[in-house]
Amino acid sequence: MPITLENVGIAVRDLDATIAFFTDLGLSLVGRDEVSGEWASTAVGLDGNHARIAVLQTPDGHGQLELFEYIHPDAIETSPTLPNEIGMHRVAFQVDDIEASLAIAARHGCLPLRGVATYQDLYKLTYLRGPSGIIVMFAQDLRKERA
Structure with a gap:
């Protein structure tokens, strides 16, 4: 199926x-x-x-x-989800320019939870809290820059 x-x-x-x-x-x-x-x-x-x-x-x-x-029925407010909680975790997007994406998010008052990290020279990654507390991940593939 x-x-x-x-x-x-x-x-x-x-x-x-x-x-x-x-x-x-x-x-x-x-x-x-x-x-x-x-x-x-x-x-x-x-x-x-x-x-x-x-x-x-x-x-x-x-x-x-x-x-x-x-x-x-009325929406139920809950505490913002943490990255290690069971259940719906995050929405992830691959972006071409993580800094440009973060600038757009900042215009909406959405900032990284901690900062931007680099994973094995392969990806730049960050989590941020978007509207309604949604955790959003941006990932920039650094291999594209070297190609």
Whole structure:
């Protein structure tokens, strides 16, 4: 049975701010909608499910994020996820220029958790906390620069 990844879904507290963050990084907005009704409650498993949603796509066309801002039931605030917690961990992007990507993130108030590290002269890597506390990883492939 073939299987493909459709998207990664993330609940956010401010849909518009999160769209702005990811589109500034280079993703494109595929569409927006508001979903509710019995089908939405059944599919998601929440009574009275009602959310604003947006789908964003990576420039290469292979990855999508589906963002949800819950109208009902109320979104539940939790402590920001830590890199070593069990469960949804992070969203990772390969970028051509990590410093340029960090400058875009900084305009949205999103800074590295600690700094930029180099892994075996292969990658520059950093984790940052994006909108709604989403952990975002940027990775710059240093081998591309040497090619």
